[in-house]
């Protein structure tokens with residue numbers, strides 16, 4: 573039986589919505605991004621990014637790697653709406669980012685917890701700002717702290733926590749409001765090697781469970797290969813996209829013994845082959 577006109581319209585809208593939802597599977601889209609900054613003399617401009625296009629699908633982990641100063645953090649700032657590109661556009665959830673994007677989470681290089689607040693108060697803050705009720709805040713803070721292994725430290729102040737624990741706190745503070753996109757700017761750069769591996773392993777578990785899309789800036793090829801579904805390799809300034817490499821290693825991946833992951837060597841080689849031309853390795857072969 574044919575549907576009545578009103579029902580047909582509804583079906584069409586549903587199909588359109590589904591189609592749009594399909595398109596929205598590309599949660600974060602960088603489209604022809606270019607960025608010029610004023611040079612120190614203020615009369616000329618420095619071209620930092622030049623025609624960068626890539627996308628991150630829902631729930632995917634995308635790592636961005638490139639030489640120092642090529643504009644990796646600048647890309648994250650654009651996704652967060654802290655900077656509007658000179659050319660091109662960033663789209664989040666199908667909408668062009670034109671102002672501060674409060675829908676994304678941001679984990680900076682330093683933990684940046686407020687020293688005068690307890691860990692629980694720090695993690696609760698984004699929920700307070702969003703007007704979440706007391707009971708729900710309590711539950712979500714407990715869950716977020718549990719997820720990053722900090723249960724029992726709720727009443728500690730940041731100075732009473734190790735660097736790794738502060739970093740976990742910073743991640744909990746981001747995950748607590750359940751953003752669909754999490755931007756991470758070299759979050760483990762300042763940690764010792766051992767803590768770093770543990771944090772990488774935990775992040776893999778968290779990202780698999782949370783289903784969030786993660787855009788992760790790093791200098792470390794091993795870290796990029798172990799964590800990511802795709803590795804974006806950028807060139808030196810003016811930075812162009814050298815390669816978008818798919819990493820098909822099965823999950824969960826072993827963060828502690830990278831070489832034990834079947835296919836790790838080939839994936840590492842694929843990234844290194846693109847990246848090596850961009851760093852000054854002198855006579856090292």
Ligand SMILES: Nc1ncnc2c1ncn2[C@@H]1O[C@H](COP(=O)(O)OP(=O)(O)OP(=O)(O)O)[C@@H](O)[C@H]1O
Pocket residue numbers: 609610620638639640641642643644645646647
């Ligand atoms: N607001 C700004 N004004 C002028 N220049 C800027 C500004 N922000 C960034 N830059 C310049 O743009 C370039 C890219 O900076 P960015 O921090 O994005 O690089 P990066 O790849 O993240 O570097 P690193 O790997 O060293 O952290 C740098 O040369 C930086 O000096």
